[in-house]
Amino acid sequence: MYLSVDCIVFKVFCLLIFKMPIFAGHRTKCIWFLIPFSSFGQSLFLLDSRKRLKGVLMDVLWLTEEDVSAHLTMDDAISAVEKAFLDHGRGQTQMPPKSYLYFSKPEGDLRTMPAFLEGQDLAGVKIVNVHPKNPEIGLPTVMALLVLNSPKTGAPIAVMGATFLTSMRTGAAGAVAARYLARPESKVVGLVGAGVQARTQLLGLSRIFEIERVIVADRSIESAKAFAEYAKTFLDCEYQTTAGAKDACDCDILVTTTPARAPVVVKEWVKPGTHINAIGADAKGKQELESALTGSAVVVVDDMAQAVHSGEVNVPISQGVLRPEEIYAQIGEILVGKKPGRTGGANGIGGEEVTIFDSTGLGIQDVATGTVVYRRAMDAGKGIHLGFL
Amino acid sequence: MYLSVDCIVFKVFCLLIFKMPIFAGHRTKCIWFLIPFSSFGQSLFLLDSRKRLKGVLMDVLWLTEEDVSAHLTMDDAISAVEKAFLDHGRGQTQMPPKSYLYFSKPEGDLRTMPAFLEGQDLAGVKIVNVHPKNPEIGLPTVMALLVLNSPKTGAPIAVMGATFLTSMRTGAAGAVAARYLARPESKVVGLVGAGVQARTQLLGLSRIFEIERVIVADRSIESAKAFAEYAKTFLDCEYQTTAGAKDACDCDILVTTTPARAPVVVKEWVKPGTHINAIGADAKGKQELESALTGSAVVVVDDMAQAVHSGEVNVPISQGVLRPEEIYAQIGEILVGKKPGRTGGANGIGGEEVTIFDSTGLGIQDVATGTVVYRRAMDAGKGIHLGFL
Structure with a gap:
């Protein structure tokens, strides 16, 4: 859905530019002028080709570990975790016990941690593995993915790499x-x-x-x-x-x-x-x-x-x-x-x-910290917006 | 990671085209020729601009509801669910109880369903909400997201819209x-x-x-x-x-x-x-x-x-x-x-x-069916490949 909206906006933009008197009779210049504004141009010029559009129905923001690292400071994490602990102290959190899946070839496990901060209306699920033999094949022992969901609609709103985030919230x-x-x-x-x-x-x-x-x-x-x-x-x-x-x-x-x-x-x-x-x-x-x-x-x-x-x-x-x-x-x-x-x-x-x-x-630490990252990334126009429905 | 590789490949492609004798002295034609191959052109011409690259470390495949619908037949679902039930009958599955988060404004819940099919070495987590008042704001009551993880490394390998999939596996x-x-x-x-x-x-x-x-x-x-x-x-x-x-x-x-x-x-x-x-x-x-x-x-x-x-x-x-x-x-x-x-x-x-x-x-139905979709989509070159690490 995002792509088609983006496409329409860009087409309208192109049409407006083509009609501008300054470009009359200068089609070639016109194309050169347009290229940097296109995603083609953005990747060609090594600009950030990630896309963003607010308010699209069922748009899920994808943030890589790199995106998360770029938008998470320790001060933010401390503030988010402190608020999460406060909610926990007030009994305004839901945190079912972690669920474990156990693997044996090779040994490892997968932990699922859902959490809801009622006071702040934030919810999500962290999925994190521990595979001690991963370093032998060049992978981290621990890799985490955080899904944030809207408590109002239940819809997923963001999915992010959460390995660095886990370390920061800890x-x-x-x-x-x-x-x-x-x-x-x-x-x-x-x-x-x-x-x-x-x-x-x-x-x-x-x-x-x-x-x-x-x-x-x-x-x-x-x-x-x-x-x-x-x-x-x-x-x-x-x-x-x-x-x-x-x-x-x-x-x-x-x-x-x-x-x-x-x-x-x-x-x-x-x-x-x-x-x-x-x-x-x-x-x-x-x-x-x-x-x-x-x-x-x-x-x-x-x-x-x-x-x-x-x-x-x-x-x-x-x-x-x-x-x-x-x-x-x-x-x-x-x-x-x-x-x-x-x-x-x-x-x-x-x-x-x-x-x-x-x-x-705690899962509430992840959801609270992840939400800060999500908001900062949205404000900075970072991440990839993915169609969901 | 994917984007930068894509960008380099496209640049090399552009350079090769620019050097082709047929385009000597025809810079304008050359640009017009290149545009359809760029993501700019793909969105302009409403082509499928989804991307894919195999073998990238920690590449996660994103599949929308539309992608899933396109790659899931009932025969596939029946076969996958039958195998999952067989594994369950043999005691070769892990399925911790569903975890629930309960929301009140408006009423709704979020269910987390991790599952591991030991015999087939398939694992994942479905996250699904039930918000009865969603239709009032134009959203489905139930929306599901399925994360597939590799039991071998724990890494997420695919994330997909799983609302249609839930209905199919049922x-x-x-x-x-x-x-x-x-x-x-x-x-x-x-x-x-x-x-x-x-x-x-x-x-x-x-x-x-x-x-x-x-x-x-x-x-x-x-x-x-x-x-x-x-x-x-x-x-x-x-x-x-x-x-x-x-x-x-x-x-x-x-x-x-x-x-x-x-x-x-x-x-x-x-x-x-x-x-x-x-x-x-x-x-x-x-x-x-x-x-x-x-x-x-x-x-x-x-x-x-x-x-x-x-x-x-x-x-x-x-x-x-x-x-x-x-x-x-x-x-x-x-x-x-x-x-x-x-x-x-x-x-x-x-x-x-x-x-x-x-x-x-059961979560094992989701993971088994989702894996079929993942494999079919990979074979068809569909979905968006996202960098994770």
């Missing part, structure tokens, strides 16, 4: 959690794990805190060094690299982003008053922090059901070291004021307490 | 069920409800049986007549139209496709040996057949969990008229031979028994 969640749970004067960030997730975690924290020093720990010291080099492009501060997770614990905010199935951080390494963003654990049996650490800290989760099932707390709970009712809050409850965050005083979490944010990743 | 399910449950010599089909679903139900049956007469019943006799007129385009036989559901029961195969919440067919109307495809009920509280009819018939469901929750059997079960263990089989069990179908003899369902197929619609 970084944003860590930043939002740290804003409410870390000591405000936090200056030193410790990272255990120096992969893609660590990048967006640090980027998120850098938008909230005045970071003076970052300690990057990775089993591969080369990875740690490469991370530090990359991180300097967005955060100018002192970097220390190490192969030992213990060294990274000498910090105010600790971020763990490993795929560990056995603890990589033990309780005695962690200083009083530290805030920990535990990002890595995303499936039953996964754990990054020693159970004794989780059992003794103030634990905040993103979503109780998901965290108990597959978050950092799943192992301590299965071991009986932590009871679900001992979990302090869902982050949304702190944002809406149902539970106090870290105030350093008598009302909230004390300055000496260790806090842990257990991030499992 | 018609195919009715046809497959009737093949195993109706008397082979069935000649008269009764339809209660004359909407879009009835069309594909009749189309499906017409591929399996030698139909001599169709009795179309709809509360609106005009709808029944319009249906008969339309049906004549694909099935040449005698048509009888009526406003009374009772009249339609004078048949060998009865198909109910209404959105009824109270029974529209009562037990005493139904003749011995009739097979009934109960298509309409798709949510808790919905029912088309009198509970006494369902309670006394041989009931076959597509999927036990879905049917008990939201199929035709949900109301009789909640009333205690039917116990889940009284359900004769899942259709897949009959296809693989675990349970006999209607043989008219001592081993299977007798010739005088009434059979009911309770169709709730």
